[in-house]
Amino acid sequence: MDENTETRAPGLKAQSGVQIVVREFEVADKAEIRRIFSEGLMEMVVDTAFRGLRHHPESLLLYSAATVVCCVVTMCWWLIGLLPAVVLCGRYCYSRCVINGYLQHAVSRDMGNMEEFYMKSPDSRLFVAVLQDRVVGVVAAVGQQKPGGAVELRRMCVDQSCRRCGVGVALGLKVLEFAATHGYSSVVLGTTAYSPAAHQLYQRLGFRCVGVTNGYITPGARRSFLTQIFYRVRHHHYSLDVHNRKITLNGEDSRQERN
Numbered sequence: 001m002d003e004n005t006e007t008r009a010p011g012l013k014a015q016s017g018v019q020i021v022v023r024e025f026e027v028a029d030k031a032e033i034r035r036i037f038s039e040g041l042m043e044m045v046v047d048t049a050f051r052g053l054r055h056h057p058e059s060l061l062l063y064s065a066a067t068v069v070c071c072v073v074t075m076c077w078w079l080i081g082l083l084p085a086v087v088l089c090g091r092y093c094y095s096r097c098v099i100n101g102y103l104q105h106a107v108s109r110d111m112g113n114m115e116e117f118y119m120k121s122p123d124s125r126l127f128v129a130v131l132q133d134r135v136v137g138v139v140a141a142v143g144q145q146k147p148g149g150a151v152e153l154r155r156m157c158v159d160q161s162c163r164r165c166g167v168g169v170a171l172g173l174k175v176l177e178f179a180a181t182h183g184y185s186s187v188v189l190g191t192t193a194y195s196p197a198a199h200q201l202y203q204r205l206g207f208r209c210v211g212v213t214n215g216y217i218t219p220g221a222r223r224s225f226l227t228q229i230f231y232r233v234r235h236h237h238y239s240l241d242v243h244n245r246k247i248t249l250n251g252e253d254s255r256q257e258r259n
């Protein structure tokens, strides 16, 4: 099927029973896409600052060491008591600053010039999910410009009010379809998300985690001393073989293999 046509996600329906339609973005969708993308990104601030902490024993060790040093040097109990609040505040502010920097970075590239980036290149597409005439999700497919290479899945984001309705799966399947019809061998993606939603979605689509980079430098950010202290993140690399993929829909496994 040509990706220019709409896809009614197979077997996937929103909870209301309304069908999810995934199609290429149109110029009129731009404002809604930007809103969904920026809100989805900024949601990651709290997750990264607080939920992410338990995944970084090296940061916990550093904060504990700082507390001990503060205790030995100052013997000032109110200062020691204040330290966790300072650390959490620092983590929140740095997460916000870096994620905002990433948003600006994306806007300075594809998300600020969607027509140029996605309408004029044969290797890249921006898809939207539509539910009851409303754009509720976005995803991009960016192909490597060599035959048989990989497609990168980017910018996956679903409006908060439409989550857990199958929109993420429908968008992911559209990228897999784009990769298959254009002769790409795999789909790859990277995420620094700490919420289980993104990881479970990708695993459900058949992606496998093929590596983790600890201390990843987010695009748009610079490696600095304070970033290392307050914003250490893990970057998960996922990959999926387009011709031999296993997806899980409605609790059932299915394997699609090349004939």
Ligand SMILES: CC(C)(COP(=O)(O)OP(=O)(O)OC[C@H]1O[C@@H](n2cnc3c(N)ncnc32)[C@H](O)[C@@H]1OP(=O)(O)O)[C@@H](O)C(=O)NCCC(=O)NCCS
Pocket: 040, 041, 043, 156, 157, 158, 159, 162, 163, 164, 165, 166, 167, 168, 169, 170, 190, 191, 192, 193, 195, 196, 197, 198, 200, 201, 202, 204
């Ligand atoms: C991740 C995201 C795209 C998922 O979109 P979605 O439309 O809610 O996903 P779906 O409804 O298609 O869910 C598919 C599966 O993902 C998993 N999943 C989705 N949300 C989940 C959650 N909150 N907790 C646990 N698993 C979740 C489930 O396995 C789900 O299947 P199920 O509902 O049958 O159990 C959405 O939560 C989002 O936009 N988050 C903010 C931005 C983000 O993190 N993007 C990814 C960055 S790489």
